[in-house]
Amino acid sequence: MSITSLNLSTQEKEDKLVDLLKKGEQRAYAELYDMYGENLLMVIRRTVSQEEDAENLLQDCFVKIWRNIDQFDPALGRLYTWMVSIARHIAIDFARSAYFSRRQMIQSEEKLVTDSRYSVESENLDWLGFDKVIGSLEGSLRQLIDLQYFLGFTQQEVADKLGLPLGTVKSRTRTALRRLRQKIENE
Numbered sequence: 086m087s088i089t090s091l092n093l094s095t096q097e098k099e100d101k102l103v104d105l106l107k108k109g110e111q112r113a114y115a116e117l118y119d120m121y122g123e124n125l126l127m128v129i130r131r132t133v134s135q136e137e138d139a140e141n142l143l144q145d146c147f148v149k150i151w152r153n154i155d156q157f158d159p160a161l162g163r164l165y166t167w168m169v170s171i172a173r174h175i176a177i178d179f180a181r182s183a184y185f186s187r188r189q190m191i192q193s194e195e196k197l198v199t200d201s202r203y204s205v206e207s208e209n210l211d212w213l214g215f216d217k218v219i220g221s222l223e224g225s226l227r228q229l230i231d232l233q234y235f236l237g238f239t240q241q242e243v244a245d246k247l248g249l250p251l252g253t254v255k256s257r258t259r260t261a262l263r264r265l266r267q268k269i270e271n272e
Contacts, residue, residue, distance in 0.1 A: 095165075096163070098120075099163060099164040099165065100159070102116060102117055102120075102164065103154070103157060103159065103164055106151075106154045107154055107155060114147070114151060117147070117150070118147060121165060121168060122143065122147075124165075124169075125143055125146055125147075125168060125169065125172040126139060126140070126143045128169055128172045128173055128176070129142050129143055129146070129172050129173075129175070129176040131176070131235050131236070132173070132176035132177055132179075132180050132235070132236055132237060133176050133179055133180060138179065139176075142172075142175050142176055142179055143172070145175055146168070146171055146172045146175050149171055149175065150168055150171060153171075173237070176237070177236075177237030180236065180237060181237070218265060218268045218269055219265065221268060222261055222264060222265070225257065226257060226260065226261035226264070227261075228247075229243060229254065229257055229258050229261055230258075230261050230262075230265070232246070233258065240254050240255055240258065
């Protein structure tokens with residue numbers, strides 16, 4: 086019987102999955118993929134726009150989960166949160182890789198000039214409920230948040246990309262985070 090078909094809470098399903106995964110049960114990996122594959126792919130797509138790369142990274146993500154399941158500690162958080170962290174780090178590492186950088190340089194000048202790469206589509210944030218809050222920030226502050234928190238750039242990388250002093254990036258980031266916190270608290 087499938088874990089997903091049981092009448093259990095999400096936490097209870099995750100607990101059962103973790104137990105089966107730690108025992109090396111292959112069916113647990115299939116269920117894990119069925120339950121979370123699409124969500125993890127969406128996390129990866131926020132950083133990696135090429136579908137083929139995103140799908141390959143999703144496979145790498147599940148291999149890493151499989152190899153490191155013994156390191157998962159339910160006392161530190163949910164299985165899903167742990168997996169999202171793995172997916173995000175894999176995507177960020179790929180985006181920072183030399184391969185990715187070379188491929189980005191090959192793109193046409195027209196693509197490099199547009200802002201589309203530097204903004205997170207609101208539909209991707211909708212499932213988190215942040216689309217409205219982040220969308221309410223002015224353009225330059227929203228761009229800083231997108232680059233740092235959704236595309237994984239460091240503040241120095243953002244400063245270099247936007248041609249701004251590092252101190253300006255830091256202060257604007259603090260301003261953006263303060264405004265986001267205020268908006269979330271007022272919602």
